Amino acid sequence: xxxxxxxxLRWARLLxxxxxxxxxxxxxxxRLFGTDHAHFWFEDLPGWGSLYGFVSCVAIIVVSxxxxxxxxxxxxxxxER
Amino acid sequence: MNxxxxxxxxxxxxxxxxxxxxxxxxxxxxxxxxxxxxxxxCILMQPGTHGVVPFLGQELVFGRVDRLxxxxxxxxxxxxxxxxxxxxxxxxxAQHVAALTYAGAALGVTFAGDFLTLFLFWELMALSxxxxxxxxRERAAVAAGFRxxxxxxxxxxxxxxxxxxxxxxxGTLAFGDLSRDAGxxxxxxxxxAFLLNAAVPPLGAWLPDxxxxxxxxxxxxxxxxxxKSAVYALIxxxxxxxxxxxxxxxxxxxxxVYAVLENDARRLLAYHIISQVGYMVCGxxxxxxxxxxGASAHAFAHILYKALLFMGAxxxxxxxxxxxxxxxxxxxxxxxxxxxxxxxxxxxxxxxxLFSGFVSKSMVVSSAGESHRATIFLLLTLASAGTFLHTGLxxxxxxxxxxxxxxxxxxxxxxxxxxxxxxxxxxxxIGVFPALLYGYLPFPVDYAPYxxxxxxxxxxxLGFTAxxxxxxxxxxxxxxxxxxxxxxxxxxxxxxxxxxxRGGLARAEDFVAQxxxxxxxRLVLGAAANLRELDARVIxxxxxxxxxxxxxxxxxxxxxxxxxxxxxGLIMTAGVLAAIAIAIFAW
Numbered sequence: 001x002x003x004x005x006x007x008x009l010r011w012a013r014l015l016x017x018x019x020x021x022x023x024x025x026x027x028x029x030x031r032l033f034g035t036d037h038a039h040f041w042f043e044d045l046p047g048w049g050s051l052y053g054f055v056s057c058v059a060i061i062v063v064s065x066x067x068x069x070x071x072x073x074x075x076x077x078x079x080e081r
Numbered sequence: 082m083n084x085x086x087x088x089x090x091x092x093x094x095x096x097x098x099x100x101x102x103x104x105x106x107x108x109x110x111x112x113x114x115x116x117x118x119x120x121x122x123c124i125l126m127q128p129g130t131h132g133v134v135p136f137l138g139q140e141l142v143f144g145r146v147d148r149l150x151x152x153x154x155x156x157x158x159x160x161x162x163x164x165x166x167x168x169x170x171x172x173x174x175a176q177h178v179a180a181l182t183y184a185g186a187a188l189g190v191t192f193a194g195d196f197l198t199l200f201l202f203w204e205l206m207a208l209s210x211x212x213x214x215x216x217x218r219e220r221a222a223v224a225a226g227f228r229x230x231x232x233x234x235x236x237x238x239x240x241x242x243x244x245x246x247x248x249x250x251x252g253t254l255a256f257g258d259l260s261r262d263a264g265x266x267x268x269x270x271x272x273x274a275f276l277l278n279a280a281v282p283p284l285g286a287w288l289p290d291x292x293x294x295x296x297x298x299x300x301x302x303x304x305x306x307x308x309k310s311a312v313y314a315l316i317x318x319x320x321x322x323x324x325x326x327x328x329x330x331x332x333x334x335x336x337x338v339y340a341v342l343e344n345d346a347r348r349l350l351a352y353h354i355i356s357q358v359g360y361m362v363c364g365x366x367x368x369x370x371x372x373x374x375g376a377s378a379h380a381f382a383h384i385l386y387k388a389l390l391f392m393g394a395x396x397x398x399x400x401x402x403x404x405x406x407x408x409x410x411x412x413x414x415x416x417x418x419x420x421x422x423x424x425x426x427x428x429x430x431x432x433x434x435l436f437s438g439f440v441s442k443s444m445v446v447s448s449a450g451e452s453h454r455a456t457i458f459l460l461l462t463l464a465s466a467g468t469f470l471h472t473g474l475x476x477x478x479x480x481x482x483x484x485x486x487x488x489x490x491x492x493x494x495x496x497x498x499x500x501x502x503x504x505x506x507x508x509x510x511i512g513v514f515p516a517l518l519y520g521y522l523p524f525p526v527d528y529a530p531y532x533x534x535x536x537x538x539x540x541x542x543l544g545f546t547a548x549x550x551x552x553x554x555x556x557x558x559x560x561x562x563x564x565x566x567x568x569x570x571x572x573x574x575x576x577x578x579x580x581x582x583r584g585g586l587a588r589a590e591d592f593v594a595q596x597x598x599x600x601x602x603r604l605v606l607g608a609a610a611n612l613r614e615l616d617a618r619v620i621x622x623x624x625x626x627x628x629x630x631x632x633x634x635x636x637x638x639x640x641x642x643x644x645x646x647x648x649x650g651l652i653m654t655a656g657v658l659a660a661i662a663i664a665i666f667a668w
Contacts, residue, residue: 039450057549
């Protein structure tokens with residue numbers, strides 16, 4: 001793999017900075033301005049959306065890829081043979 | 082049908098035949114005027130019952146007009162209009178006729194107040210959709226179209242069977258809430274037919290099989306009508322059916338899992354139709370006013386942004402001829418407008434705040450929360466992350482960025498961009514002013530999507546999905562594979578069964594041959610030989626014996642029979658004398 005370019009590094013820094021700000025504001029904003037109540041206890045965990053988003057994304061990719069490797073994927077001409 | 086009510090579906094179905102009669106500019110005007118007229122017709126329509134036709138002692142209702150059917154009729158005519166704009170450049174009358182008929186049939190389903198009318202338009206929808214797939218006129222498309230038609234004929238038969246059973250034990254054909262008949266065979270058959278059209282697994286593999294095989298323009302129509310008219314029918318007949326809650330949530334996740342593995346751009350989007358329809362099916366199952374409003378609103382928003390996404394992928398297909406993500410890359414330089422408009426659709430389906438999906442999908446998710454279904458809530462939220470992962474990140478990354486392959490590309494024809502622009506505008510408009518949509522929902526809306534908690538949790542979810550995507554990017558490169566789905570059973574399974582039956586048939590034939598060998602040669606021929614022996618020895622001998630006895634007897638007789646009249650007279654006299662002697666002396 002090539003070493004990441006300067007612009008890629010800048011984008012990465014921007015992404016991480018943005019995500020950190022996002023997670024912090026997700027914790028802070030509803031506490032400051034929120035009036036609506038949560039349906040479930042887990043929604044009150046600090047940074048619930050961010051946490052669950054990351055876990056979901058990784059889980060979907062890992063589970064799907066494993067399912068694909070073990071079972072679901074076939075060569076493209078599978079149905080023509 | 083009375084004069085003051087014109088069926089917008091029939092307007093499209095009959096009007097479609099104008100298109101082949103016209104040429105050039107006039108044809109383009111007709112292509113836009115027809116769906117526009119249908120839209121105006123729907124907007125001017127007054128709630129009530131129209132178009133009642135007596136038939137076999139029953140009433141066929143072609144125009145059941147209420148808030149629910151009006152909402153679906155608006156979006157069906159809007160998307161027919163946008164789809165026709167998108168395909169204005171296509172010089173193939175058959176495609177336009179099929180597309181307009183398909184849209185008209187969907188409107189027919191929407192306004193059908195009884196089961197027979199519903200069935201009529203249901204079948205017309207299946208047929209015209211299969212035509213749209215066929216009209217790419219390539220081997221793969223023709224095969225996929227046949228599979229599509231066969232699956233939908235099966236669904237249609239289930240529907241017809243259910244209707245006949247329902248008619249026979251209720252005595253009515255009126256199409257309404259079926260919950261009173263829950264558990265009956267009619268209930269189950271009609272539900273299966275609706276679930277098949279809504280592409281609910283395991284009955285949904287026809288969708289990702291057929292849609293990506295249609296033309297760039299045909300697929301846009303396909304995304305809109307079949308699944309969403311099925312959602313409409315489910316809302317009508319099966320609101321609050323518990324199994325739909327779980328089927329819907331499973332469906333939302335199922336589509337996402339397959340989208341990870343998919344390499345064909347439009348097939349990836351097709352799996353996300355299944356995922357998104359999952360939210361609607363789940364909403365129908367939850368069945369509260371909020372949930373049904375959510376299912377309806379999400380169907381409305383979904384038709385617009387999904388058409389937009391298919392238009393974007395179709396534009397890339399149109400310009401580059403490519404459909405696989407593994408062949409694409411770097412298109413943002415040559416197709417910036419397409420990219421920007423595609424991203425509006427991607428943000429809308431991902432439920433980014435200020436885009437339409439945010440105000441519609443969250444109604445369903447909230448209704449799961451309000452009915453205290455934590456598992457459903459978590460599954461639907463997980464599927465939201467997956468939706469953004471694929472349509473918002475993976476697909477645009479590999480299509481427009483990724484490895485720059487220096488593909489010769491340009492923006493698509495302007496009519497395509499106009500259609501995409503209008504769809505994108507609708508997505509943003511609904512997202513920014515949700516009241517525009519909420520005002521037309523079947524029940525009064527008491528729901529505020531833009532709360533601090535909801536907006537921040539959604540942004541967090543999407544942001545950290547992006548983090549997961551970039552962290553695992555190396556593992557996400559699309560691979561040139563196909564994924565097994567339940568269509569295996571009729572694509573590969575049929576071949577296996579055929580081979581097996583061929584093998585079985587050969588074995589059976591061999592068996593029969595052996596039996597006939599044993600029976601014919603050994604038994605029958607053996608018996609024949611024995612019989613001949615018997616014939617020769619016993620029967621012939623008997624016959625000869627009988628012949629000889631007869632000959633001897635007749636020789637004896639011939640000596641007795643002299644042929645002289647005086648001998649006969651003597652014998653007769655002797656006989657008469659003997660009779661007189663017996664008569665005298667015996668008494």
